[in-house]
Amino acid sequence: MNTAAVQERTNYLNESYGLKSWLLTKDHKRIAVLYFITISVFFAMGGVFASLIRTELLTPPGDLVSSETYNKLFTMHGVIMVFFFLIPSVPATMGNFFLPIMIGARDLAFPRINLLSWYLLIVGGALAIFAMVAGGVDTGWTFYTPYSTTYSNSYVIATALGIFVAGFSSILTGLNFIVTVHRMRAPGMTWFRMPLFVWANYATGVIQVLGTPVIAVTLVLVFCERVFHIGIFDPALGGDPVLFQHLFWFYSHPAVYIMVLPAMGVISELVSTFSRKPVFGYGFVAFSSMAIAVIGFLVWGHHLFVSGQSLYAGLVFSFLSYFVAIPSAIKVFNWTATLYKGSISYATPMLYAFGFIGLFTIGGLTGLFVASLGMDVHVTDTYFVIAHFHYVMVGGTIMAYLGGVHYWWPKMTGRMYPEGWAKLSALIVFIGFNLTFFPQFILGYLGMPRRYHAYPDEFQVLHVLSTAGASVLAVGYLMPAIYLFWSLRYGEVAGANPWGAPGLEWQTASPPPTHNFDKIPVVTQEAYDFSKVAGEVIEVG
Amino acid sequence: MSGHVHEHIDSTKTYVVVLLALLVATVVTTLVAFVDLGNFSVVVALLIAVCKMMLVALFFMHVRYSTRLTKLVLIGGLLWLAILLLLTLTDFATRGWLNTAGK
Numbered sequence: 342m343n344t345a346a347v348q349e350r351t352n353y354l355n356e357s358y359g360l361k362s363w364l365l366t367k368d369h370k371r372i373a374v375l376y377f378i379t380i381s382v383f384f385a386m387g388g389v390f391a392s393l394i395r396t397e398l399l400t401p402p403g404d405l406v407s408s409e410t411y412n413k414l415f416t417m418h419g420v421i422m423v424f425f426f427l428i429p430s431v432p433a434t435m436g437n438f439f440l441p442i443m444i445g446a447r448d449l450a451f452p453r454i455n456l457l458s459w460y461l462l463i464v465g466g467a468l469a470i471f472a473m474v475a476g477g478v479d480t481g482w483t484f485y486t487p488y489s490t491t492y493s494n495s496y497v498i499a500t501a502l503g504i505f506v507a508g509f510s511s512i513l514t515g516l517n518f519i520v521t522v523h524r525m526r527a528p529g530m531t532w533f534r535m536p537l538f539v540w541a542n543y544a545t546g547v548i549q550v551l552g553t554p555v556i557a558v559t560l561v562l563v564f565c566e567r568v569f570h571i572g573i574f575d576p577a578l579g580g581d582p583v584l585f586q587h588l589f590w591f592y593s594h595p596a597v598y599i600m601v602l603p604a605m606g607v608i609s610e611l612v613s614t615f616s617r618k619p620v621f622g623y624g625f626v627a628f629s630s631m632a633i634a635v636i637g638f639l640v641w642g643h644h645l646f647v648s649g650q651s652l653y654a655g656l657v658f659s660f661l662s663y664f665v666a667i668p669s670a671i672k673v674f675n676w677t678a679t680l681y682k683g684s685i686s687y688a689t690p691m692l693y694a695f696g697f698i699g700l701f702t703i704g705g706l707t708g709l710f711v712a713s714l715g716m717d718v719h720v721t722d723t724y725f726v727i728a729h730f731h732y733v734m735v736g737g738t739i740m741a742y743l744g745g746v747h748y749w750w751p752k753m754t755g756r757m758y759p760e761g762w763a764k765l766s767a768l769i770v771f772i773g774f775n776l777t778f779f780p781q782f783i784l785g786y787l788g789m790p791r792r793y794h795a796y797p798d799e800f801q802v803l804h805v806l807s808t809a810g811a812s813v814l815a816v817g818y819l820m821p822a823i824y825l826f827w828s829l830r831y832g833e834v835a836g837a838n839p840w841g842a843p844g845l846e847w848q849t850a851s852p853p854p855t856h857n858f859d860k861i862p863v864v865t866q867e868a869y870d871f872s873k874v875a876g877e878v879i880e881v882g
Numbered sequence: 883m884s885g886h887v888h889e890h891i892d893s894t895k896t897y898v899v900v901l902l903a904l905l906v907a908t909v910v911t912t913l914v915a916f917v918d919l920g921n922f923s924v925v926v927a928l929l930i931a932v933c934k935m936m937l938v939a940l941f942f943m944h945v946r947y948s949t950r951l952t953k954l955v956l957i958g959g960l961l962w963l964a965i966l967l968l969l970t971l972t973d974f975a976t977r978g979w980l981n982t983a984g985k
Contacts, residue, residue: 551958551962581974583973584970587970587973588966591970638965641969642969642973645973651972651974652979652980653972653976658972
């Protein structure tokens with residue numbers, strides 16, 4: 342074993358030891374690792390709930406769990422996956438780790454606030470877990486009123502408080518990224534030399550800062566109505582239940598872009614590195630991130646087409662929703678154009694990137710279906726919608742998340758993952774994902790409503806296919822959990838730049854030293870300039 | 883530039899005046915609450931609140947002497963609030979337009 346080479350050099354992992362050195366760290370890289378561990382636990386929890394949901398749906402009658410328990414299962418699956426896994430997924434882990442390094446900074450602008458944001462996620466998560474253990478919550482992750490404020494006897498307040506606290510974690514991360522990008526760029530690192538991953542996380546930060554306070558306020562209003570009976574959403578008290586949906590989706594639709602924009606940033610890096618070409622139309626891809634951040638705030642009413650929202654508002658929101666497809670399409674077309682005449686290698690991260698492009702395209706295009714007023718009336722609250730947003734969030738975000746984890750694993754750990762196993766798992770994830778969710782498009786179109794644990798016999802074949810797919814998908818997710826853990830000790834030692842990529846993160850050692858660079862780099866070239874990259878490992882410092 | 887901005891840029895007198903203005907506005911808000919202005923009660927109360935918010939932001943939070951970027955952040959926040967209110971109003975303001983209940 343070649344462990345000596347890794348151990349000799351002082352890096353962020355071996356600089357100090359002990360629990361205290363981790364729990365009080367201000368190093369963005371260590372905080373990123375803390376986030377990795379935390380959200381992996383949440384992902385596993387959300388996955389267990391999903392498994393129970395899919396097992397229940399194997400047979401038409403509701404026989405595994407009661408309908409009350411089923412309501413709690415899908416609610417907790419949604420709450421955990423959305424607020425405690427997907428929202429922090431890419432930014433809090435890879436964003437935290439690589440955003441400063443990619444712009445040549447020694448850390449984020451506010452290292453203490455960065456640590457605080459991790460603790461806030463922990464406190465928020467603890468509150469949500471308390472709610473689950475104490476008896477669960479059954480409102481759906483959307484907390485629609487007046488059910489959540491008046492009728493539900495479950496732990497709405499504790500869960501909402503957990504989300505409220507975790508929201509501040511997200512705001513602080515976004516704020517930290519924005520300030521870091523403005524203030525901490527290395528000499529020569531102009532805005533248009535920044536990697537597109539940085540642009541994507543910057544745009545995400547804008548959404549986090551502008552959108553998240555609204556969900557926080559909304560949850561406080563739910564609290565006020567539930568506890569003090571102040572009439573805001575309950576018609577009996579003079580409120581309007583649709584107002585809740587407006588406020589909720591003002592955040593929660595842009596939240597979809599909090600989940601997918603950083604993922605798109607990852608894909609830009611992967612497509613470029615494994616095609617050995619600069620991303621086609623850099624400026625368009627960068628600005629499309631900003632466009633998504635802005636236009637994403639103008640479309641929320643498409644969640645309310647059949648909720649009693651005025652038809653005229655529906656027309657406005659339907660029209661605006663089509664617009665957000667444009668910047669998303671720009672990205673997909675530009676990634677595809679980047680591949681053209683590229684020197685493509687099919688390493689595991691690139692397989693995930695291919696998976697992302699295909700699955701996100703399906704997720705995005707079916708988004709246009711449900712943005713159409715007429716079509717949406719037919720498929721609202723059916724499995725069509727479930728399939729649509731899982732194609733975006735799982736087929737999009739999680740594919741990119743896994744792609745990014747594999748891509749940067751050698752940088753973060755100093756070890757290579759086993760390529761053969763990784764390729765196999767990427768394939769299994771892709772097959773399992775499609776087998777799980779494609780039948781749900783058909784189910785929804787045929788009229789299978791979401792959030793039911795019993796269904797007519799004729800839907801069983803498609804449900805069985807979906808559950809079988811979920812089992813395959815679970816295998817695909819468990820494999821990286823095992824071999825990545827294995828590689829920490831037994832993986833091949835990685836050089837500084839195993840992919841021959843031009844980004845600044847590859848110009849420092851693997852794993853990076855605590856202050857990222859021994860000498861602050863001076864940037865003299867554009868992003869993705871492969872002309873100066875040696876085929877071999879570049880050793881700096 | 884922002885590096886030279888210090889907290890004593892405003893005199894104590896200015897701060898006291900702003901504080902008094904805020905207190906007066908609070909009293910006015912309370913008094914107006916007892917006058918029946920119909921739907922305009924809320925409008926007046928919110929207008930006073932916005933003025934108070936601007937006083938706090940401009941003087942106590944030093945936005946008046948900050949960089950253009952800081953001002954942009956403030957304007958961005960207000961713009962996003964406007965988006966929230968205006969697009970929500972596309973629903974609430976047009977609900978009665980069709981002679982169908984709820985549309």
